[in-house]
Amino acid sequence: MSPAAPPVAADFTALIGEYQPLLLRVARVYCTDADDRQDLYQEIVLQLWRAWPQYRPGAAKVSTWLYRVALNVAVSDLRRRSRRPPPGPLPPDAPFAAPAPDGPDADDLALLYRAIEQLSSVEKAFVLLYLEDRSYEEMADILGITQNNVRVKMHRVQDKLRTLFSRL
Amino acid sequence: MDLDELRRQWRHQAPESTPPLTPEAMQAILSQPDSSPLGLIRRNARFEAAIALLCLPIAAAVILLAPDAYPRIMAGWLVLICLGALYYLYQKFRVLDQLQPTAGGLRQQLEQQIGSLRRLVQLYYRATMLSLFGSFGIGLVMQGLKFARTEHGPKLALMLGVLVVAYLLIGWFTYGLLHRFTHWYLQRLYGRHIDRLDGYLRDLRTAD
Structure with missing residues (x-):
């Protein structure tokens, strides 16, 4: 996203604010490193913002939609977050x-x-x-x-x- | 430890301390430059497309204005390469769009990602191999035209024959090397990620 990002819809900010603990828990489960966790959280928010125009409240519960995007980002992200060795x-x-x-x-x-x-x-x-x-x-x-x-x-x-x- | 008890504790754990999410904070998150691998690939592809687009009018000008046949032929070759590159980049952007995480189910997301990554790898491999033919084609044409300037008749035919055989041999050897290198490089770049996603998909399907 460029520095000239469009103004964020107030309802999107309110939604993310409301569900921020959920998103942080997802990031915490997938990343032990604080920097990685922050990266993942921001990536999830970015993908939610991109998916936001297609979200239809009647089609799925908002939590379902949030979990889907968050887990899809966390599981399938190309970024190498494993700065620490995989846990043995x-x-x-x-x-x-x-x-x-x-x-x-x-x-x-x-x-x-x-x-x-x-x-x-x-x-x-x-x-x-x-x-x-x-x-x-x-x-x-x-x-x-x-x-x-x-x-x-x-x-x-x-x-x-x-x-x-x-x-x- | 009882899992239900853990679940109770999970639900009552203190939330991570984070600053409140203001519109400004949200704007800052969304305004950050995209540093994800997909973002970097996309940026590189845009740069490559810009170069190809820049070369096209230059090559067209050479074709129209150059007095000799030699630069016109080379410029024509360049136009073909640029058009091929643009088509490749167009396909690449389409695949990159499909790689973005979606709001679908995890299983569908994994299937789509694996399919798109395989297409990206296939595209990259084909483009690399075609660029080899492109490079060798340029060399062959250049050398052939050079011979044609100084030689004529059976001697020219013989020299062109030797040239073609030499190019075929070198091309075959280079093709083998490039094939191995590209295979190794793509496996290193995408292969492990595809294998990992495949593993996740199998993991999801084990319950089937």
Whole structure:
């Protein structure tokens, strides 16, 4: 996009502002490095802006539309974000790769992020949608597969996540 | 740890501290130069198209104004190469447009990206190989015209025959080298990404 970008529609800014935590969570699941996360977040916003003229509120829930674009960018982006080496089996004393979350559940969440790091990009999408409490119907819509396939795959990913979590 | 409990914690985690998204902040995000690989490829392609478009009127002027046949033939060859390059770049822009992330399902996005990247690789390979024929064609024509200026009759025919055989041999050898290099280069540039996307698609399909 050139420096002379057209003025941003107020409703688009309001929408992104409202769903910013969702977009940041997607970026956080896919990038452990803060700079990469910022890059990804901005790339998602840019692609949402490009897709915005085609968005029809009646055709899909706004969250479905946001997850679709965000996951499509995160999973299929050509950019090489892996400035750090791909995660291998983590030693017990390894530092947290993801920024340490705050709050009373911080330890569990930090472990969860570490477990998620071990998953493939597609598995991350399943885990993210599960954690975000999306219905199977919406997941199928976002991922472009049938609900039955979502169920089967979700069980496998959940098992894998449990195993990873138990090893941390 | 129970996954439902994790899900509860996930939903109640503190949001990442970020400045509020004002219209100015949004404008700043959208106004940043596109530094994505697709943006860079597109920028390079625009630069190549500008050069080809610049060469066309120059070559046309040479064809119209040059008194000798030799520069006119070379300019005509250049026009053909420029037109070929523009057609290649047009196809490349179409493929690049298809590579932009869409608002469709992930599976469709992956299928489209893999297909488009394969088309891009195929296009690049064909254009590289055609440019080899183009370069050799120019050399052959130049040398042939040079011979024709000084030689005539059977001697010219013999020299042209030797020239063609020499070009065929060198061309065959260069073709082999270029084919291997282009294959290696494209695999390095796009191959691993295509393989990765293919893996993701298989991952999605494992539930089928």
